[in-house]
Amino acid sequence: MFFVLLFLRSGQLQKGADQQNKPIQLQVFLHYFLHLVFPFFIAFLFFRKEWKKVYLILLATMLVDADHLLATPVFQANRCSLGFHYLHTVYAIAVYFVLLFLPKPFNIIGIGLLLHMLADLIDCMFMFNHCKVCLANAPAIEVLKAIANFFSPHLSL
Ligand SMILES: [Zn+2]
Secondary structure (H helix, E strand, C coil), X not given: CHHHHHHHHHHHHHHHCCCCCXXXXXXXXHXXXXXXXXXXXXXXXXXXXXXXXXXXXXXXXXXXXXXXXXXXXXXXXXXXXXXXXXXXXXXXXXXXXXXXXXXXXXXXXXXXXXXXXXXXXXXXXHHHHHCCHHHCCCCCHHHHHHHHHHHCHHHCC
């Protein structure tokens, strides 16, 4: 929720402060925060006794981006990963939810993967906010629109 509020706030920033690139900075900050810092808090707060191991597992779930290597081209600006890459589809995400209910370390892997999807979703929302046309053919476009409409219906996307 906190991140969604930040996202909405970034939208307001973008209207008034495009030259200063503030939304981009915020996007980069949020991305690394979710990838590196947030897992630390999860590990430390909820798995205090073995936080180092848990933190490493959470970091290791970044390997899910290996599915990008199967895409052509491997890198493309303004491409939303969600729904596009094999391990970023709704089916994959459903499996990650199931992992939450399995014993360690699978539940921790599930937490890491879902967190990763959240980080990617926030990235996609930033892109969508920045350039709606860029994502016109993105598989995740309907989800992005629904989220954007939910939080700011007045935008009428
Ligand atoms: Zn990803």
